[in-house]
Amino acid sequence: MAPVASSSASSSHNDPEYLLGHITDSDRCELRKRQTASSVIDQKFIESLDVRGIDRTYNQQFANLYFTRLSALKPDIVRAAAQTWDGMKISNKIVKQVDRVLDVEQGELCWIVGTVYLDMALKPNIFTEISDELWAAPPMLKGKYRSKENDTITLEDESGRVTLIGSAINRHGLVTGCVIAVLGSETESGDFEVVDVILPELAPQVARPKREVLSQRRYIALLSGLDMDEEHHGSLELQLLVEFLRGELGGNETTTQSSQIVQVIIAGNSFRSQDTENEDPNRSDSSKTVRKFGKVAQFHTKKTTAIVDDFVASICSSVPTDLMAGEHDPTVQSLPQRPLHPALLPESRSFMHSSFRSLPNPCRWNIEDDEFADMMEQTLRWRHCAPTAPDTLWCYPFVDRDPFIIDETPHIYFAGNQPQFSSHLVRGSEGQEVRTVAIPKFSETSQLVLVDLDTLDCEIINFRTNVELA
Incomplete structure (x- = not known):
């Protein structure tokens, strides 16, 4: 993995004489090695979501x-x-x-x-x-x-x-x-x-092993709702986000924190929704957004797909990155959502066997024995991540299983594309402890959430600026 570099030079050093002068010790970059952690997808959970190996028919009753x-x-x-x-x-x-x-x-x-x-x-x-x-x-x-x-x-x-x-x-x-x-x-x-x-309350939980040495912190970076398209992709906030994740932003303290990020998870809606709320009435009928049974039919251009691909590739070239499907992304709309097809991400797919994965929604991880899933406190106590499916949530009519049942309590639950950040520590009657994280939409809040793997504490990194790029 590429090292993370930091510079202690002051931002005031921008005059030509300084830039053309000799390099001093205070100007030298300090190379930092990025922290690592094994990240394994729960294959049993993924297989329970997979409907490719069965006769995919909707003839059966829900x-x-x-x-x-x-x-x-x-x-x-x-x-x-x-x-x-x-x-x-x-x-x-x-x-x-x-x-x-x-x-x-x-x-x-x-x-x-x-x-x-x-x-x-x-x-x-x-x-x-x-x-x-x-x-x-x-x-x-x-x-x-x-x-x-x-x-x-x-x-x-x-x-x-x-x-x-x-x-x-x-x-x-x-x-x-x-x-x-x-x-x-x-x-x-x-x-x-x-x-x-x-209520069913929290399912049994595997004890989370504690590391003996805590000299080096390890973070999971959670973000969602990038909402990128041809008109919304070049903001300064997005550029700062990429530089931070790559370890190219700020001084020693900031780049040290960047080097401690072991995994980036983009929790859905990387593509912008084609909403009809502000649609131009003068547009031709052929270009207007199609709405079917209360859902907006998503049509994304080749350029939009290339924009998302370039963004993801720029991150996973430096830090392991997982891209989850979301409501507005080019995949099936019913649960479980299939991963974005690798053909849509030609630049990112070159990292597929090293630092990039395209994942379904919902999904579950095991990162050095810390499990993740995109669910919140109430669903923990109900032991089900999508109880309203299929009533008000579209889903496949499984016959012999319900893959959305929570049979084992994770240590961290997160839900992407929320109006604002929130986090709580949920405790069960048998000693279970779960950190729930509501990940705000980056396109609206410019916020990234860092979760400490050892303490489960959360920290917000805000990239909000008042500068608009031309």
Whole structure:
């Protein structure tokens, strides 16, 4: 790997006499060797996402995905619920388990396990959209689907579905696809009034080994939302970012920090979205953005692809770089998203067997026994990184597995393309510790996130300037 150079010369040394003069000891560059760490992709996880080796058909129902999820998570939830509720007395009634939601009897105090389904009035409906597309004006896109006044929360299993009511169920911010246990009783109207809720909570976690010598720090650099195209690619912030990652920016302190970056992860949306919000009405119909079933169809030019390729190649020539797929990138829109094809990245692909990888979304790493995945705190406790798929998230209708189940708790979770940076340390009941990181959009915030591999502390590097390049 190329060494990282730093210069201690002052930025005021820009006159011709200085530049043409003799080099002094204070002007000499100090070469720094970049820190390294083994970075291995979790192949078992990648194989679970791969649908190339199966008969890729959409003839099967999505219900199989929900049943697979329930059967995988139910044993752990039943175990936790039994430890908490079995033998409990409420109003002189003994709590007991009921195996199926339709076997609940009115007035009986019991607990049941199932999958949450939210009947949301604002949720897009494909049949309505097709009808409106043919016979009416395009529907207005809604910023959110939830409406607490009109939404109905239900719990379902292989036997049927029951409506959940009560203040206890609304405190947990549940979404469609969560597998939970609820304690309560059936009312005269046939609804199930909830008294308490148990979530799957954090999955088991492999202990993170601690290094004996901490003299040299090691960072993971996380960024997302580069949003590059033909008009948005030459900003000063992007140039400063490249120079920082390559170790060509700043003095000794800055270049020392750059040399301690062992891995760069670009978490999606390297390509700019072709949004219709500010679209010119005078454009020809053939060049206008196409929207299909609420999604913007992405069309990227050859020049845009070359811009992204050059940017990634300029980084991975100095530091190992992983490029994840995102919502606006040229790949499939449904989960799991396939990696960007190497043919789109001719410059970067030359580093494919050394310092560059094109990866799917979601993905999981093992960097010297530190695991990563693009998920956040709530999904940790639900043990599922995409619970609303396939209800409101497009995904492939897997039949025999649900690859989005979290069967082992990682040490760091990150989610890219967030409105702003945030980070929390999540602790589980069995001693698990997870650092969650929300990575802001670089195109809007000019921020890069560094995560210390040893302490899991986060640091923000801000490249914001007020200078516009011509």
